[in-house]
Each structure stands twice: as structure tokens, then as C-alpha cells.
Amino acid sequence: MLHRRSDQQIPAPPGQRSATLAAWVRSWRAGLASFDELLDEVTGGEEHLVRHPDGTEESLAAALTASPRVSPDAVRVVLPAAGDPRGLPGPGAFSSAALVVGEGVVLGATGLVPEEDTSSPVLPDPADRWAGTRWLAYPLPETPVPVEPLTLAEADHDLTMALTETIGALRQLDVARLPPGLARGLAALRGEDGAGPALPVGYGPRARRLSARATTIAGVLALASADASGxxxxxxxxxxxxxxxxxxxxxARRARAAAVNSPLE
Incomplete structure (x- = not known):
């Protein structure tokens, strides 16, 4: 959970699993974070499995240690949405799966997408529900589509402009505003860095500030979407x-990806 200074709790926004995995794998591959730190931050003590195209499964830890060594720059998060495939490597199974769930991780020549949770939210015995994440592995195109670069400065500027314009639009709409309190939360974020999860060692101050701010804004919007009518x-x-x-x-989605995928220092 993400938290603000008030009593309002802000949930982790969509895509946070992939953003966390990509950031920590990049730091680990750069030799700045230990493998144990990576697993602690990514799994939070829950079981994470990787299912390969041939149907076999193994733990995330085993999959990462067995994967070919890649540079940190060959690892990145993708947070696509309908009509906005930014960051995807081109047509294929990985891109299709990532578009469905809105997230994924490019890991060299392999793409990982967290499996969509299709289990029933109400089970006779809650203990029967598996608490973990299954990552589906996909081979990536041999000739991927070049990534559209978005610098931290560009992403920060776009986020600030969008936040200002959105607050103005909500004030004009009056009754079509966010649920009580959330509009004020967005307004307060204009002067704060946010309270998102910290990036690992290797990321500079600007990337950290942008990631925290964008993640918090995305969490506010996720909370707002839980009340469809507002x-x-x-x-x-x-x-x-x-x-x-x-x-x-x-x-916010593009800013989060830009922060995670920014060059390590």
C-alpha cells in the first residue's frame, strides 16, 4: 500500500509488480543491489513462479539466475494501454499479453507478464486461494521495434502539465469531480514528491522524485476508479x-516507466 500523510490510504497502482521487478533487476544486473534484496523487494515473502512457453514452471529466483546475463539497459518496464503501445517491442504474444494486463518486463530476449488473476474473489475457504504471482515468459521479436525515448525532464514536464490541466477541468465540472477528498489530494501533489515506493540503489534523485510522484498520482487515480460514479x-x-x-x-503511466527505465548513475 502507498500512504499519504492523511488517513487516506492509496493502493499500489496497476503495473507496480512489473515496475518493481524491472527496477530491482536493473540494479542487481548493475552490481548495485544483492540478489537477496531483489527477491525481498519483488516478492514480499510471497511465491513468484515463472511459466515458460513449453508449460514448465520454476521459481522466479531460479529463472532469473538461469537467464542469460544482460546489461541493465536491456531490462525495462512496459506499461502499455489501449491506443498507447509505447515501449512494446512490436507485434507478438508478449505485446498482446502486456496490453491485456497493462504491464510487463523486457528482460533481454525474454518478456515477462504477470498472469491476470481470474480466480473468484469469494472462495469457501480463503486459505485455498494461492497468494502469489505467476509470470508468463514469452520470447521477444528478433528485431524489436525501437523504443521511443522519453527523458526524465520530458516526463516530469508532461506530468506537471497534465496534473494542472486535470485539476482545472475537475473544478469546472463540479459535480463530475472525484470522490470527496481525492481532488484535494491531487491538488496537494502539485507541491510534493509523492509517497511511492523507493527505487533501488543506482537511481538518481530526479528519477526517484518522478517515480514517487507519478506512482502516488497513479494510486490516487486507481482509488478514484474504485468509485465509478464519484x-x-x-x-x-x-x-x-x-x-x-x-x-x-x-x-503518470509514462512518467513511471521513464523513471524506472532511466540510466543508472
Missing amino acids: AAVNAYETSARDAALRPLATA
């Missing part, structure tokens, strides 16, 4: 509110 009173106002939030969601 303060809107009809379908038109709900649609208008969603339209006002969409550019900010895009900017």
Missing part, C-alpha cells in the same frame, strides 16, 4: 470526469 449524477457527467482524468493517467 460525485457525478448522470452518465454524461461520469464520462466528462473520466475524460478529464485520462490525460493525467497517461502522463
Whole structure:
């Protein structure tokens, strides 16, 4: 969970599993973080498995240690969305799967996507529900699509502009605003770095600030989406509110990816 200074709890936003994995694998491959630190941060004590194309499974730890050594720059997070495939290596099974769940990790010639949770939220015995993550491994295209670079400065500027414009749009919409308190939370973020999870050793101050701020904003938006109607009173106002939030969601998603994928220092 992400937390702000108030009593409002902000959930981890979509894509956080892949962002965390990519950041820590990059730091580990650079020799800046230990493998034990990587596992602690990524798994949080839960079981993480990797399923390969041939149907075999192994632990995430075994898969990472057995994978070919790649440079930190060959590891990156992708946080795609419908109509915005930025960062994907091109058509293929990995890109299709990452678009469905909105996240994935490029690890050299392999792509990892967390399996979508299709289990029932209500089970006779909660203890029967597996608490862990299964990563599906996919081979990547031999000639991937070149990555569109987005610098930290560009991502920070786009996020600031989107936040300002979104707050202004929400104020004009009045009844189509966010659920009570969340609009104020967005406004407060204009002057704060945010409270997202810290990036590992190797990332510079600017990447850390951008990651924390963008992750917190994405968490606020995830919390807002849990209340589909917010303060809107009809379908038109709900649609208008969603339209006002969409550019900010895009900017936050791109900023998170830019921070995680930025060059290590």
C-alpha cells in the first residue's frame, strides 16, 4: 500500500509488480543491489513462479539466475494501454499479453507478464486461494521495434502539465469531480514528491522524485476508479470526469516507466 500523510490510504497502482521487478533487476544486473534484496523487494515473502512457453514452471529466483546475463539497459518496464503501445517491442504474444494486463518486463530476449488473476474473489475457504504471482515468459521479436525515448525532464514536464490541466477541468465540472477528498489530494501533489515506493540503489534523485510522484498520482487515480460514479449524477457527467482524468493517467503511466527505465548513475 502507498500512504499519504492523511488517513487516506492509496493502493499500489496497476503495473507496480512489473515496475518493481524491472527496477530491482536493473540494479542487481548493475552490481548495485544483492540478489537477496531483489527477491525481498519483488516478492514480499510471497511465491513468484515463472511459466515458460513449453508449460514448465520454476521459481522466479531460479529463472532469473538461469537467464542469460544482460546489461541493465536491456531490462525495462512496459506499461502499455489501449491506443498507447509505447515501449512494446512490436507485434507478438508478449505485446498482446502486456496490453491485456497493462504491464510487463523486457528482460533481454525474454518478456515477462504477470498472469491476470481470474480466480473468484469469494472462495469457501480463503486459505485455498494461492497468494502469489505467476509470470508468463514469452520470447521477444528478433528485431524489436525501437523504443521511443522519453527523458526524465520530458516526463516530469508532461506530468506537471497534465496534473494542472486535470485539476482545472475537475473544478469546472463540479459535480463530475472525484470522490470527496481525492481532488484535494491531487491538488496537494502539485507541491510534493509523492509517497511511492523507493527505487533501488543506482537511481538518481530526479528519477526517484518522478517515480514517487507519478506512482502516488497513479494510486490516487486507481482509488478514484474504485468509485465509478464519484460525485457525478448522470452518465454524461461520469464520462466528462473520466475524460478529464485520462490525460493525467497517461502522463503518470509514462512518467513511471521513464523513471524506472532511466540510466543508472
